[in-house]
Every structure is written in structure tokens, then in C-alpha cells.
Amino acid sequence: MADEQKPGGSEAPPPSGSEAPKPPAKPAADAAKAAPPKPAAAAHPAPPKPPATMAATPWDSDLARELKTHFGEGITETSTYLGQNFLVAKPDSVIPILEYLKLEADFDYLVDVTAVDWPKRAERFDLVYILYSFSRNERIRIKTFIPEGFKPETATGVHLTANWLEREVYDMFGIEFAGHPDLRRILLPEEWQGFPLRKDYSILKQDDRWVQENLGIPSGQ
Amino acid sequence: MSDTTFLDSTELVLNMGPQHPSTHGVLRVILKLDGEKVLGTDCVIGYLHRGVEKIGENRTYAQFNPYVDRMDYVAAISNGLGYCLAVEKLLNVEVPARAQCVRVILTELNRIASHLLWLGTHALDIGAITPVFYCLREREEALKIFEKYCGARLTTHAFRIGGLQYETYDGFEQDIRDFNKWFLPKVDEYEELLTNNRIWVGRLKGVGVLNADECKEYGVTGPVLRAAGVKWDIRKALPYSGYEKYEFEIPTRENGDTYDRYIVRMQEMRQSVRIMAQAVEAIPEGPIMGKVGKVIKPPVGEAYVSIEAPKGELGYYVVSDGSTQPYRMRVRPPSFVNLQALDRMVAGGLIADVVAIIGTLDIVLGEVDR
Amino acid sequence: MNLLKKVFLVDLFQGLWVTFRNQNPKYIYTEQYPAERPKVAERYRGAPRLNINPDNGETLCIACNLCALACPETLIVVTSERNETTKRKELTTFTYDTSRCMFCGLCEDACPVDALELTQDFEMATYTREGQIWDRQTLEEGPKPTQYKC
Numbered sequence: 001m002a003d004e005q006k007p008g009g010s011e012a013p014p015p016s017g018s019e020a021p022k023p024p025a026k027p028a029a030d031a032a033k034a035a036p037p038k039p040a041a042a043a044h045p046a047p048p049k050p051p052a053t054m055a056a057t058p059w060d061s062d063l064a065r066e067l068k069t070h071f072g073e074g075i076t077e078t079s080t081y082l083g084q085n086f087l088v089a090k091p092d093s094v095i096p097i098l099e100y101l102k103l104e105a106d107f108d109y110l111v112d113v114t115a116v117d118w119p120k121r122a123e124r125f126d127l128v129y130i131l132y133s134f135s136r137n138e139r140i141r142i143k144t145f146i147p148e149g150f151k152p153e154t155a156t157g158v159h160l161t162a163n164w165l166e167r168e169v170y171d172m173f174g175i176e177f178a179g180h181p182d183l184r185r186i187l188l189p190e191e192w193q194g195f196p197l198r199k200d201y202s203i204l205k206q207d208d209r210w211v212q213e214n215l216g217i218p219s220g221q
Numbered sequence: 222m223s224d225t226t227f228l229d230s231t232e233l234v235l236n237m238g239p240q241h242p243s244t245h246g247v248l249r250v251i252l253k254l255d256g257e258k259v260l261g262t263d264c265v266i267g268y269l270h271r272g273v274e275k276i277g278e279n280r281t282y283a284q285f286n287p288y289v290d291r292m293d294y295v296a297a298i299s300n301g302l303g304y305c306l307a308v309e310k311l312l313n314v315e316v317p318a319r320a321q322c323v324r325v326i327l328t329e330l331n332r333i334a335s336h337l338l339w340l341g342t343h344a345l346d347i348g349a350i351t352p353v354f355y356c357l358r359e360r361e362e363a364l365k366i367f368e369k370y371c372g373a374r375l376t377t378h379a380f381r382i383g384g385l386q387y388e389t390y391d392g393f394e395q396d397i398r399d400f401n402k403w404f405l406p407k408v409d410e411y412e413e414l415l416t417n418n419r420i421w422v423g424r425l426k427g428v429g430v431l432n433a434d435e436c437k438e439y440g441v442t443g444p445v446l447r448a449a450g451v452k453w454d455i456r457k458a459l460p461y462s463g464y465e466k467y468e469f470e471i472p473t474r475e476n477g478d479t480y481d482r483y484i485v486r487m488q489e490m491r492q493s494v495r496i497m498a499q500a501v502e503a504i505p506e507g508p509i510m511g512k513v514g515k516v517i518k519p520p521v522g523e524a525y526v527s528i529e530a531p532k533g534e535l536g537y538y539v540v541s542d543g544s545t546q547p548y549r550m551r552v553r554p555p556s557f558v559n560l561q562a563l564d565r566m567v568a569g570g571l572i573a574d575v576v577a578i579i580g581t582l583d584i585v586l587g588e589v590d591r
Numbered sequence: 592m593n594l595l596k597k598v599f600l601v602d603l604f605q606g607l608w609v610t611f612r613n614q615n616p617k618y619i620y621t622e623q624y625p626a627e628r629p630k631v632a633e634r635y636r637g638a639p640r641l642n643i644n645p646d647n648g649e650t651l652c653i654a655c656n657l658c659a660l661a662c663p664e665t666l667i668v669v670t671s672e673r674n675e676t677t678k679r680k681e682l683t684t685f686t687y688d689t690s691r692c693m694f695c696g697l698c699e700d701a702c703p704v705d706a707l708e709l710t711q712d713f714e715m716a717t718y719t720r721e722g723q724i725w726d727r728q729t730l731e732e733g734p735k736p737t738q739y740k741c
Contacts, residue, residue, distance in 0.1 A: 053521060054520075054521050054522040054523065055520065055521075055522065056522075081522050081523070081524075082310055082311070082313065082522065082524055084524060084525060108437050108438075109437050109440060110440055111440065111525075111527070111534070111536060111553060112525075112536060112538065112551070112553040114538060114549075114551045114553075116540055116548070116549045117549075128538070130525055130536075130538070130553075134437070134451070134453060137458050137459070139459075139525070141525065159438065159440070160438045160439050160440075160561075161438070161439055161440030161558060161561065163561060164557065164558070164560075164561045165558070168557075172274075185267075186266065186267060187266065187267035187270040187590055187591075188267055188270065189267070196272060196275055197274060197275055203272075203275055203276070203278075203279050280663050283661075283697065284661070284662075284663035284697065285663070286695075286697075287663060287693055287695035287697065288663065351606075351609075351610050355613070358620050361620070365632075368631065368632045368634075368635060369632040369633075369634065370634070371634065372632065372634040372635050372636035372696060372709070373635070373636050373694065373696075376693070376694075376695075378695050378696060386700060387634065390633075390634070410609055413605055413606065413609050414605075414606045414609050414610075415606070417602045417605070418602050418603065418605075418606050419597075419602055419603065420603075
């Protein structure tokens with residue numbers, strides 16, 4: 001159930017950023033049907049629109065069928081959007097799926113591990129693994145929804161690339177990976193408190209205590 | 222170390238600090254040494270972390286375009302291309318053929334500029350001071366073309382979502398042709414300086430070997446992967462922006478050591494000139510901007526698009542929630558993933574090899590840290 | 592043959608010959624700034640300028656605020672007042688903070704009347720931080736760097 005956040009759920013952009021004027025002489029094309037422009041939405045006491053979700057279509061191929069038969073319950077959805085295939089799996093089946101894909105289906109290159117924060121959802125984080133197979137020339141995305149505080153298993157046993165990529169996910173989101181050989185902050189200083197890419201961390205916020213102690217700036221910014 | 226006396230221990234921890242002339246930026250490498258031999262390394266990065274991904278969530282799609290150049294600041298045009306392709310994929314808009322062709326020309330020129338800077342600084346690290354002057358002189362010519370086209374040399378902001386902002390200037394084609402003609406003999410000149418030079422070969426051959434399986438395990442892409450023998454290039458495997466129309470080869474070598482990476486990048490420069498020569502003869506007429514509205518609001522969804530940047534696979538994973546600002550703007554930086562392999566490549570080498578290996582990985586800290 | 596090449600340092604001399612070849616004065620590439628100022632391209636994104644209508648000396652800006660909305664750093668502040676006789680908005684103040692500007696050109700692209708333009712001036716240094724925040728007058732006249740005689 002790839003239930004994406006409804007468009008009104010994003011925090012209100014600063015007034016200067018609400019339009020992106022393009023250079024003149026462009027057809028005023030119609031943008032997404034999902035969200036009406038913000039001033040109009042505020043003025044309308046219209047009936048509430050259902051939250052817009054990603055227009056994904058089901059993905060049916062040999063690989064999808066193979067995975068579904070092998071993992072059954074572990075995979076909740078296989079879809080494709082804009083020509084990019086992805087599957088949604090339960091958190092516990094992610095590592096077995098990665099292993100299976102590496103050994104049986106030749107997806108030997110882990111392109112990226114990242115996360116997305118949907119604070120209003122019960123399962124707060126979207127953990128995304130992107131894999132690529134050299135021999136098949138195919139890319140696949142594996143998504144899983146995990147609640148806050150859940151510790152997913154590390155993928156370093158399957159792909160060595162995941163080492164630093166998972167460290168970055170931990171650094172930015174606070175998702176700890178169980179079994180990771182060296183889980184510590186990578187981009188931010190070791191003693192930093194807070195996880196910046198979470199939606200409740202304001203863009204202007206810094207760890208005031210760390211800045212005061214280490215940089216000597218009394219205001220903390 | 223606490224219960225052995227100072228004289229007994231043979232292991233020394235040395236800090237190759239963030240301020241170092243050879244670490245190509247603010248990279249800190251903590252080396253565990255036994256004499257001059259390196260037993261292990263630990264990279265500390267994040268000195269240039271500017272929170273680009275967080276900024277991406279707070280700017281509109283068009284406003285984020287200039288920030289993207291500042292990640293891999295050496296080759297800014299590729300970053301812009303990757304970002305525009307990702308947003309165009311989300312919007313499902315088609316870029317006109319003329320825009321695609323000019324994009325290819327500028328991207329290949331950008332690849333040459335990036336490899337020239339790589340060659341100059343890598344040679345400088347090894348100790349050859351002359352190449353850096355020549356490479357930067359050649360790079361000047363490429364930057365002059367960028368400046369004439371879009372107004373800036375380094376942080377170009379050349380592409381827009383949906384196509385191009387600027388029409389090519391008068392004399393663009395002639396400039397590119399002149400550049401091609403003038404530049405190819407220069408590559409021969411660099412090869413004359415370095416390729417058979419015994420000091421160069423002695424410093425680079427056999428150093429930092431990373432074979433094909435290790436490359437795939439560590440997720441290393443770009444010239445490093447091609448030097449290990451894997452003939453893979455995103456421009457051929459998953460072509461974008463009209464690359465399928467041009468004929469070019471993918472240079473590969475077998476050993477996967479530093480010398481091979483040098484040869485691969487020199488060959489790539491020649492192939493780039495070849496692509497530019499083909500593209501400049503075949504620029505079609507037509508519009509330069511696709512059908513994009515004044516306000517860019519992609520439908521709810523996500524997309525991952527990657528391009529072959531000079532350093533490897535540069536990917537953008539954009540999640541849109543239907544508003545004018547991206548919900549998540551993830552950048553998959555090639556230098557970050559390539560730098561992970563430093564530990565494996567250095568194992569057993571000398572300190573001087575660490576410098577050579579950091580140079581050959583061609584990392585840009587702006588991209589590693591974002 | 593290879594031994595002779597090795598002993599007589601043939602490959603090293605080959606490289607040295609390239610270097611000596613390049614000592615020819617016609618290859619000198621250094622630009623002697625500030626004696627000779629570099630000629631920048633026509634489209635160079637340098638210092639901003641508010642253009643003035645050459646016929647009647649009035650500003651071209653219509654105070655539409657599109658440049659302020661386009662700027663990623665929100666460093667443009669445009670204020671205007673409504674002119675009762677012509678029933679149009681008239682520009683009063685225009686503040687541009689060049690210290691935060693990244694010279695991306697989005698404001699220039701957004702301006703519908705070509706009033707705001709990024710010129711070819713790049714010498715914009717000031718002694719104070721406040722001097723970097725340009726008001727309408729500085730924008731219309733342009734930065735006036737001190738010319739030093741070399």
C-alpha cells in the first residue's frame with residue numbers, strides 16, 4: 001500500500017517560494033491535478049479531497065512473479081511508476097530479498113540506500129534500497145515502511161556498499177541498523193544531537209550546544 | 222595502546238588532516254601506520270556538509286537548480302543535467318531534440334574539463350608540476366565556452382527543467398569545432414609527458430588495485446570500474462538525452478590499478494571529443510524548451526534517474542508530494558561511494574600510495590559531503 | 592635497445608622536451624590583472640543593475656515582485672506604492688543583498704520587462720558588510736570601484 005502523503009500535508013513553504021516563475025514565452029501548461037493552488041485551497045470551503053497517491057501500476061514480469069512466489073507474504077506490493085519498477089516489502093523480509101536478488105537474480109550492485117520521512121504516518125520512515133543488475137541491465141527499488149525506533153537489519157552482510165550509506169541514513173534520520181559494524185555519524189560531528197533530515201527539524205536549527213562548545217559562538221548559530 | 226610501553230608499540234596513528242594539499246578538499250584520513258606501511262585507514266568526512274538535501278526540501282524545483290551545481294563544483298554541468306533529467310522524468314515532459322543535443326555537447330565539454338582538472342591535480346600530487354599548468358590552460362578554454370554560453374564559468378546553472386534557458390550564442394558551433402581541433406593534440410602532449418615516464422609508471426603501476434568483483438561489491442562506478450575491466454557506462458546501458466545517437470567507445474583496461482585509471486580517463490577525453498564532434502555537426506533546429514508550465518508541480522510520485530558524471534554514477538532520487546517543493550531530494554554521489562573503497566585499495570601500501578589513490582579516485586568533497 | 596633507452600633516460604628527456612617547447616613566449620597565458628582587465632562574455636552574470644528607460648529617465652521596473660519570488664535566497668525586497676493618477680504601482684525602494692547572492696540569474700530570467708539585469712561588472716568589493724546590501728540608487732548607477740593606476 002504505497003500510500004503517499006496527501007499534498008496538503010507538506011509544511012507551508014515560505015511565501016517567496018510558492019511560485020517558480022519560468023522565463024516568458026512558455027505555454028501555461030496544466031500542472032498536477034492533485035493539489036489546487038494554495039490560496040484557492042484556503043479560500044474554498046470545498047469538500048475534502050481524498051489524498052492523492054502515486055499513480056503506480058502493477059508490475060508483472062518473470063522477476064516479480066518469482067519474488068512473489070518465493071517470498072509470498074513478505075512482499076506486499078509490486079508496482080511500476082514511470083517505467084521504474086519497485087516493490088514494497090515487510091521490514092523483516094528486506095535482507096532475505098536482497099540476498100535472493102544478489103544470488104539468484106544477479107542484482108549485484110547496490111546503488112543507494114536512503115530514507116524518506118513521513119511524520120504523519122504510523123510507519124514513519126520509508127526505507128528505500130535501489131539495486132542494479134549488470135547482466136540484466138535492470139534497476140529495481142525495494143521500499144519498506146518502518147516505524148520510529150525500529151532497528152532494521154543491516155545490509156552490509158550482503159553488499160559492502162551499504163556501510164557508509166547506512167551510516168548516512170543513521171546520521172540524517174536516526175534509523176539505527178542492527179548489526180552494522182561501525183554505526184556512527186558520518187557527515188555531522190560525532191557529538192551532534194538531532195537528526196536533520198527529519199521533518200520536525202527546522203532548516204534553520206543547529207545543535208546550539210555543540211556550536212557553543214566547539215565553535216565558541218555564543219548564540220549557537 | 223595503554224598497557225604497552227611507548228617503545229614497544231610499532232603502530233603509529235597519523236592524521237592526514239582536513240587541511241592537506243593532497244586530499245583534494247577537506248578530507249581527513251586517519252592512518253594506522255607501521256613505519257611507512259599503512260595498516261588501515263579511517264576516513265572522516267563531513268567538513269563540507271552544507272545540508273543540500275535539506276535545502277532541497279525547502280526550495281521549489283526551479284529554485285533548487287543553482288544549488289545543484291555546487292555539489293560537484295568541478296563539473297557543475299553534469300549535476301545540473303542529472304537534476305533536470307530527474308525532474309523532467311517526474312513531470313513526464315519531453316525535452317526537444319535541439320536542447321538535448323546542446324546538452325550533450327556541454328556535458329561532454331564538462332567531462333573534458335573535469336578530467337583535465339583531475340589530471341592536473343593528480344600529477345601535482347605525484348610530484349609532476351608541469352601538467353597542472355597545461356591542464357588548467359586547456360580547462361580555461363572550456364570554461365570560456367561555458368561563460369559565453371551561460372554567463373558563469375564554474376557554477377554554470379546552464380540547464381533548466383524542460384530544456385535550456387539560453388539559445389546558443391553566435392559562433393557556438395565554430396567555437397566547439399575549434400576546441401576539438403585544438404584540444405586533441407594536447408592530449409597527445411600529456412601522454413608524451415606522462416605515459417611512458419618511468420617515474421610516473423613506477424608510482425602508479427600496481428598501486429591501489431581494485432578488481433572487478435571488489436568494485437561491484439563496493440558499488441564503485443565510473444572510470445574506476447572501467448579500469449577494472451567492466452565495460453559499463455550509463456550512457457550506453459541506460460542512455461539519456463540522446464546519447465544513443467552518437468558513436469563512441471567505452472575504454473576499459475584489465476588490471477584495475479592506478480595506471481589503468483589514468484589511461485582510461487585519457488581515453489575518455491578523446492571519446493568525449495569524438496562525441497562533441499558528432500553532436501556539433503548535427504544540432505537540429507527547433508525549440509529549446511519543452512512544455513513546462515510556469516509553476517512546476519509534478520504529480521505525486523518518485524523517480525530515480527542517474528547519469529554518467531565524470532566521477533561515476535550520479536543519481537537523483539526525487540520524491541514529490543504534489544506541491545511545488547520536492548518532498549525528498551536525495552542525491553546519490555559517486556565520490557561518496559567510491560571513497561568507501563579507499564580502505565581496501567590502500568591496504569598494505571605506503572603513505573605515498575595513499576596520496577596517489579585519493580587522487581585516482583577523483584573525489585570532490587563537495588559531492589562527498591553535500 | 593630498451594637498456595639503452597633506460598640508461599640514457601630517453602622517456603624523461605621526451606617529457607622535458609615538451610616542457611622546453613612550451614617555454615616559447617607566444618604560449619604565455621598569464622593575464623596581467625589589474626593592468627589589463629579580462630574581457631568577460633556578454634552573458635556574464637555579474638553585478639545586478641536596475642535599468643532606466645533611456646527616453647524619459649524613469650525606471651523600467653514595474654514592481655511586480657517576480658524577481659523577489661524567484662530568488663532562492665530571498666534577498667530581494669521590493670516596495671512600491673500605488674500612484675493614484677496613473678493607477679499603477681510605482682517602485683519606491685529596491686533592496687538587493689549581494690553578500691548572499693549566488694549570481695544564479697533566476698531574478699534576471701524572471702523579470703518581464705528586462706529591468707533587472709546581471710551586468711558584466713565583477714568588482715564589487717566593499718569595506719563593510721552593510722555596503723554589500725545595495726539600495727535602489729547603487730543598483731541604478733552600478734558599483735564604482737576605485738581605479739588604481741599601475
